[in-house]
Amino acid sequence: xxxxxxxxxxxxxxxxxxxxxxxxxxxxxxxxxxxxxxxxxxxxxxxxxxxxxxxxxxxxxxxxxxxxxxxxxxxxxxxxxxxxxxxxxxxxxxxxxxxxxxxxxxxxxxxxxxxxxxxxxxxxxxxxxxxxxxxxxxxxxxxxxxxxxxxxxxxxxxxxxxxxxxx
Ligand code: FES
Numbered sequence: 001x002x003x004x005x006x007x008x009x010x011x012x013x014x015x016x017x018x019x020x021x022x023x024x025x026x027x028x029x030x031x032x033x034x035x036x037x038x039x040x041x042x043x044x045x046x047x048x049x050x051x052x053x054x055x056x057x058x059x060x061x062x063x064x065x066x067x068x069x070x071x072x073x074x075x076x077x078x079x080x081x082x083x084x085x086x087x088x089x090x091x092x093x094x095x096x097x098x099x100x101x102x103x104x105x106x107x108x109x110x111x112x113x114x115x116x117x118x119x120x121x122x123x124x125x126x127x128x129x130x131x132x133x134x135x136x137x138x139x140x141x142x143x144x145x146x147x148x149x150x151x152x153x154x155x156x157x158x159x160x161x162x163x164x165x166x167x
Pocket of ligand 1 (some may be wrong): 092093094095096097098132133134135136137138140142
């Protein structure tokens with residue numbers, strides 16, 4: 001529970017402390033500049049995704065229109081607007097990764113996880129997604145697992161990553 005329900009105290013004390021640390025990094029009156037790190041904090045506290053009520057509360061907290069928070073949250077693939085698995089597998093299928101075998105990466109993960117792109121495993125552990133270039137083209141094919149990048153992917157590497165998550 002990260003929302004208090006009280007308008008004057010939108011978030012719990014612990015969450016407010018984290019948000020305020022970021023707001024303090026910007027000049028007075030520029031609280032909205034902290035929207036991205038604040039969304040990261042709130043997403044981490046909301047089981048990996050951002051309910052509308054949380055984005056609305058952040059808009060009020062930062063003194064910005066809710067639509068502006070939605071614009072940021074919907075633009076970046078690092079933010080999720082619906083429930084996701086405990087771990088997020090973001091496979092890049094853009095040009096460098098495509099030319100270096102991202103299709104095989106996707107096929108292997110779909111087969112091992114028994115899901116299609118955009119789906120979450122039955123146990124709620126892993127959400128598999130296709131994303132645009134993640135800026136690590138020299139390590140193609142690559143994917144991001146939560147906050148970590150994995151490059152030069154092979155079937156063996158994928159199996160090791162999956163086994164590591166299971167254990
Ligand atoms: S094309 Fe995959 S990281 Fe750039």
